[in-house]
Amino acid sequence: MHSILWFRQDLRVNDNPALNAAIENSNQVVAVYILDEQSKNHRQLGGASKVWLHYTLADLQKSLKEKYQINLVLKIGKSVEVIGKLFAETRAEKLYFNRCYEPYFAANDAIINKKFNTETFNASLLVEPNEVKNGSGEYFKVYTAFYKKCLSSQKLRSPLKAPNQQDKGSKLGVSSLKLEELKLLPTKPDWAAKFKKYWVISENAAHENLEKFFHNGMKNYSDNRNFADNENGTSKLSPYLHFGQISPHQILSATQFFSQVKPDLEKGGEKFINEIYWREFSYNLLGNFNDLPKKNFRPEFNNFPWDNNSELLHKWKWGKTGFPIVDAGMRELYETGYMHNRVRMIVGSFLTKNLLTHWKNGEEWFWDNLFDADLANNSASWQWVAGSGADAAPYFRIFNPVIQGKKFDPSGRYTKKWCPELKDLPIEYLHNPWESPELVIRAAGVELGKNYPKPIVTHEKGREIALKAYALMRKN
DNA sequence: TGAAATGTTGGGGCG
DNA sequence: ACGCCCCAACATTTC
Numbered sequence: 012m013h014s015i016l017w018f019r020q021d022l023r024v025n026d027n028p029a030l031n032a033a034i035e036n037s038n039q040v041v042a043v044y045i046l047d048e049q050s051k052n053h054r055q056l057g058g059a060s061k062v063w064l065h066y067t068l069a070d071l072q073k074s075l076k077e078k079y080q081i082n083l084v085l086k087i088g089k090s091v092e093v094i095g096k097l098f099a100e101t102r103a104e105k106l107y108f109n110r111c112y113e114p115y116f117a118a119n120d121a122i123i124n125k126k127f128n129t130e131t132f133n134a135s136l137l138v139e140p141n142e143v144k145n146g147s148g149e150y151f152k153v154y155t156a157f158y159k160k161c162l163s164s165q166k167l168r169s170p171l172k173a174p175n176q177q178d179k180g181s182k183l184g185v186s187s188l189k190l191e192e193l194k195l196l197p198t199k200p201d202w203a204a205k206f207k208k209y210w211v212i213s214e215n216a217a218h219e220n221l222e223k224f225f226h227n228g229m230k231n232y233s234d235n236r237n238f239a240d241n242e243n244g245t246s247k248l249s250p251y252l253h254f255g256q257i258s259p260h261q262i263l264s265a266t267q268f269f270s271q272v273k274p275d276l277e278k279g280g281e282k283f284i285n286e287i288y289w290r291e292f293s294y295n296l297l298g299n300f301n302d303l304p305k306k307n308f309r310p311e312f313n314n315f316p317w318d319n320n321s322e323l324l325h326k327w328k329w330g331k332t333g334f335p336i337v338d339a340g341m342r343e344l345y346e347t348g349y350m351h352n353r354v355r356m357i358v359g360s361f362l363t364k365n366l367l368t369h370w371k372n373g374e375e376w377f378w379d380n381l382f383d384a385d386l387a388n389n390s391a392s393w394q395w396v397a398g399s400g401a402d403a404a405p406y407f408r409i410f411n412p413v414i415q416g417k418k419f420d421p422s423g424r425y426t427k428k429w430c431p432e433l434k435d436l437p438i439e440y441l442h443n444p445w446e447s448p449e450l451v452i453r454a455a456g457v458e459l460g461k462n463y464p465k466p467i468v469t470h471e472k473g474r475e476i477a478l479k480a481y482a483l484m485r486k487n
Numbered sequence: 488t489g490a491a492a493t494g495t496t497g498g499g500g501c502g
Numbered sequence: 503a504c505g506c507c508c509c510a511a512c513a514t515t516t517c
Contacts, residue, residue: 499508
C-alpha cells in the first residue's frame with residue numbers, strides 16, 4: 012500500500028508526526044516537496060529563504076534515503092495539481108502532511124483536504140491559532156495574557172522519535188526534478204557563497220546549536236540576549252525553526268530537561284521559552300487576523316503621514332545611514348542572512364520613526380534577506396516596532412540609536428565588525444562619530460562623507476517630526 | 488522590549 | 503555652625 016508524505020515547513024526526520032504516521036501505516040512511501048509559487052496568493056520565497064531551502068532539501072534527501080530508503084521527490088507547480096498526479100501515478104490511498112498556518116497555505120490546504128483522502132497534523136506550533144481564547148472567546152491581543160493562558164492550559168506532547176523501520180521507499184520510481192532544477196541558488200552573481208562561513212544548514216546542526224546554546228548562552232539569557240557584542244547570547248535557531256529542522260516541542264522539552272539537570276540555567280531557560288512563545292503569539296495573530304502582513308493591525312495607523320523617501324530607504328538597506336549601530340545591523344543582515352534581535356528593533360525603529368518610512372518596506376527587505384524570514388514573525392514584529400501592531404509599545408517610544416549603541420554594544424565589537432572603517436575610533440565616539448573632536452576622528456582615519464557617511468538625518472529633529480506625525484494621526 | 492523633560496533630594500563647597 | 507548654592511543622582515512625568 013502506497014501513501015504520499017508531503018513535506019513543507021517541517022523539513023526534519025525527528026519529531027515529525029506526518030512522517031511517523033506515513034511510515035507506520037503504509038509499506039511504500041512517496042515523499043514529495045513541491046515548490047509552489049503559483050497557487051492563489053502564495054508569496055514568493057525571499058532570496059535568502061531559497062538558499063536555506065536548497066541546503067535543507069539536500070540534507071533531508073540524504074537522511075530519508077539513508078534511514079528509510081525513501082527518495083524525496085522534488086516538483087514545481089501548484090500543489091493541488093502535483094498531488095493529484097501523484098495519487099494517479101501511485102494509486103496511493105492517503106496523503107499525510109503537517110499543517111501550515113500562513114493564510115494562503117491554509118486556504119490551499121482546505122481545498123486539498125476536500126479533494127483527497129488526507130490526514131494532517133500539527134508539527135510546528137505549540138498552540139494552533141484557534142486553540143487558545145481569552146475570557147470573552149476572542150483571540151489574545153496582548154502577549155503576556157496569551158503566554159499565561161498557554162502555560163496554564165496547555166498539555167504539550169513530547170517530541171516523537173523517528174520510527175526505526177527500513178526500506179519504506181516506493182518501488183515505482185516516481186520521477187523527480189534534480190535539486191538544481193528548483194533553481195534556488197543564485198548564479199550570477201553568486202551572492203550566496205559567503206553564507207557557508209556562517210551557517211551549517213542541516214537538521215543535525217540545529218540540535219548541535221541548541222546544545223551549544225545551553226552551555227554558552229542560557230545562563231543569564233535575560234540580559235545576554237540584548238547585547239549585540241555577545242556572540243553566544245542568543246540561540247540563532249530561528250532559521251531552523253522556520254523551516255522545521257527543529258520543532259518548538261523539541262526545544263521546550265530539551266530546555267526543561269537542561270533546567271532540571273542544571274538548576275542555575277532555570278531562569279535563563281524560562282526566558283528562552285518565553286521568547287519561543289513570542290513566535291506562537293505571532294502565529295496566533297496571523298491566524299486570526301489574516302491581513303497582518305499587509306494591513307495595520309491598529310487601523311488608526313491608516314492615517315499615518317509616512318514620508319517614504321526612496322533615497323533614505325536605499326541608504327538604510329545598504330547600511331549607509333551614518334548611524335553606526337544601524338549600519339552595522341543592516342550589513343550583518345546582508346552579509347549573513349541574519350541580524351541580532353536587539354539590532355532588529357533598533358533598525359526597525361530607525362526606519363519607521365526616524366526616516367518615517369512605512370514598515371512594509373522594512374518587512375519586504377527582511378523577507379528577502381533573512382534566513383529566518385517567516386510571514387507570522389516578520390509581519391507581527393514589524394508592526395510591533397512601528398507601533399501599529401498588537402501589544403506594541405506606544406509610538407512615541409522612539410529608540411535613540413546612539414544610546415542604544417552605547418548600551419547594547421558597549422565594547423563596540425559588533426559595530427566594528429560590520430563597519431570596519433570605524434575600527435580605530437575610541438568607544439566614546441564609535442556610536443556618534445559626528446560628535447568626535449576633529450583630532451580624534453582624523454587619528455582614527457575616518458572622514459565623514461568620504462569613507463563613512465555623515466548622518467542622513469538628525470535624531471533629535473527626526474524625533475520631533477515623528478512625534479508631530481503621530482499627533483496628526485491621532486487627530487484624524 | 489525608550490528617551491527627554493522636569494522634579495526632587497542630598498552631599499559638599501563656601502562664605 | 504549655618505544657610506545657600508550647585509549639581510549629580512535619582513525619580514517622575516510627558517511625549
